[in-house]
Amino acid sequence: MKKTPLEEWIVKRTGISPANRNELESYQFKKMIETLNYAKENSPFYQKQLNGIDLEKISTWDDIKKLPFTTGEDIKTEPFEFLCIPQSRIDRIVTLNTSGTSGNKKRIFFTDHDLQKTVDFFDYGMRSLVDSADRVMVLLPGQSYGSIGNLLKKALERTSTACLVFGLLTDLDAAEKMIIENEINCIVGIPIQVLYLSRIKKDGFKRIEKVLLSTDYVPQAMVKELNQKFGCQVFNHYGMTEMGYGGGVECEALNGYHLREGDLYFEIVDPVSGSSVPDGVYGEIVFTSFNREAMPLIRYRTGDIGAFSRTKCQCGTFLRTMKKVEGRINNRIQLQDDVFVDLKELEEILLAVEELVDYQVTIKEKAIVRIEVSFYHDEQSEETEKQIKVRLEAYFQEKCRLSIQVEVERKQLQKPDQLVNSMIKRKIRDQRVAEGDQ
Numbered sequence: 001m002k003k004t005p006l007e008e009w010i011v012k013r014t015g016i017s018p019a020n021r022n023e024l025e026s027y028q029f030k031k032m033i034e035t036l037n038y039a040k041e042n043s044p045f046y047q048k049q050l051n052g053i054d055l056e057k058i059s060t061w062d063d064i065k066k067l068p069f070t071t072g073e074d075i076k077t078e079p080f081e082f083l084c085i086p087q088s089r090i091d092r093i094v095t096l097n098t099s100g101t102s103g104n105k106k107r108i109f110f111t112d113h114d115l116q117k118t119v120d121f122f123d124y125g126m127r128s129l130v131d132s133a134d135r136v137m138v139l140l141p142g143q144s145y146g147s148i149g150n151l152l153k154k155a156l157e158r159t160s161t162a163c164l165v166f167g168l169l170t171d172l173d174a175a176e177k178m179i180i181e182n183e184i185n186c187i188v189g190i191p192i193q194v195l196y197l198s199r200i201k202k203d204g205f206k207r208i209e210k211v212l213l214s215t216d217y218v219p220q221a222m223v224k225e226l227n228q229k230f231g232c233q234v235f236n237h238y239g240m241t242e243m244g245y246g247g248g249v250e251c252e253a254l255n256g257y258h259l260r261e262g263d264l265y266f267e268i269v270d271p272v273s274g275s276s277v278p279d280g281v282y283g284e285i286v287f288t289s290f291n292r293e294a295m296p297l298i299r300y301r302t303g304d305i306g307a308f309s310r311t312k313c314q315c316g317t318f319l320r321t322m323k324k325v326e327g328r329i330n331n332r333i334q335l336q337d338d339v340f341v342d343l344k345e346l347e348e349i350l351l352a353v354e355e356l357v358d359y360q361v362t363i364k365e366k367a368i369v370r371i372e373v374s375f376y377h378d379e380q381s382e383e384t385e386k387q388i389k390v391r392l393e394a395y396f397q398e399k400c401r402l403s404i405q406v407e408v409e410r411k412q413l414q415k416p417d418q419l420v421n422s423m424i425k426r427k428i429r430d431q432r433v434a435e436g437d438q
């Protein structure tokens with residue numbers, strides 16, 4: 001098994017001795033202090049946030065763990081306060097669609113230098129799964145400068161790996177045509193879109209040997225299906241725009257991500273108390289960025305659930321491994337006293353249903369859960385609807401010892417262009433509270 005290429009990359013970029021964990025951690029500590037000073041000097045937000053904290057007195061990781069967190073809400077409230085450079089030096093702004101009633105939008109800023117660091121990570125990250133003999137199709141936005149597809153293409157050019165950026169999946173026929181005509185054998189895309197393409201365009205998809213899934217939680221049922229039906233190796237990438245898109249990628253062991261440890265410092269904390277949890281225990285993923293010019297982030301709470309692996313990866317690297325992300329914290333909703341519904345678990349059941357293309361879960365009342373489903377073969381759907389109802393009711397009975405009534409409602413299959421909306425990270429709707437409170 002090939003060792004993660006991120007190891008060689010991180011050693012080279014940080015200048016540490018090979019396989020020396022202590023040196024890497026000293027490097028990270030030095031970068032942490034640098035980031036704190038840079039942010040406090042240059043960003044109005046961190047001037048306030050770190051006011052009264054004597055940075056010269058920070059000498060241990062325990063001191064770091066006492067620093068305040070940064071939240072998505074902070075960015076939404078005053079994005080420009082995070083800027084460490086004049087606005088004229090910004091090369092890319094990403095506006096994220098976020099739910100909520102405030103009307104404020106999350107804006108993330110990058111300089112060209114920040115974007116080049118992402119290209120560098122994508123270059124080595126992609127070497128985990130491809131080399132110059134492979135031909136890659138990217139089902140992510142790639143038209144504009146600094147978009148994720150655009151950066152990925154630049155990264156693959158460095159290793160002379162063929163890369164075609166298709167964009168989000170809006171036209172299934174065109175996507176299949178591109179695969180066949182260009183002898184594509186690797187796809188990078190959003191989980192539900194890649195699954196959808198594989199279910200409808202089997203002929204084109206049978207050429208695909210490797211898949212890299214990104215931007216949303218990846219249900220195990222999906223990995224299994226791509227694996228069994230097409231013999232695909234399914235790699236997961238973990239990242240978010242706030243990280244500069246990329247955060248970590250799986251090696252050939254396919255058992256969790258190796259992280260961008262030279263550019264980002266990751267922590268896992270208890271979502272309630274905010275204190276660190278031991279390796280192996282799930283909590284909220286928190287990160288700090290290094291060397292970011294436009295908008296450094298310190299102890300940023302991602303809202304994603306993850307855990308560090310306690311064991312060494314089979315690939316033999318000295319880098320840490322983070323277990324696959326378990327979804328979002330706010331996708332676990334209290335049904336009754338100590339009974340919770342977890343979207344991730346429902347998703348595993350729902351996506352195993354072959355005909356299903358999209359769905360929405362709503363908690364209607366204490367004991368009623370509504371599932372809206374869309375299929376692409378309308379003829380057989382009545383039978384399938386019954387199946388879904390039976391499977392989910394059995395799940396609630398078994399898992400929660402509760403009699404929950406599941407209402408399955410069919411929604412018209414959306415046109416493929418509407419499928420673009422499903423890239424928004426899924427959320428359980430809770431009708432028991434006013435919509436605006438969610």
Ligand SMILES: [Zn+2]
Binds near residue numbers: 253315317
């Ligand atoms: Zn590994």
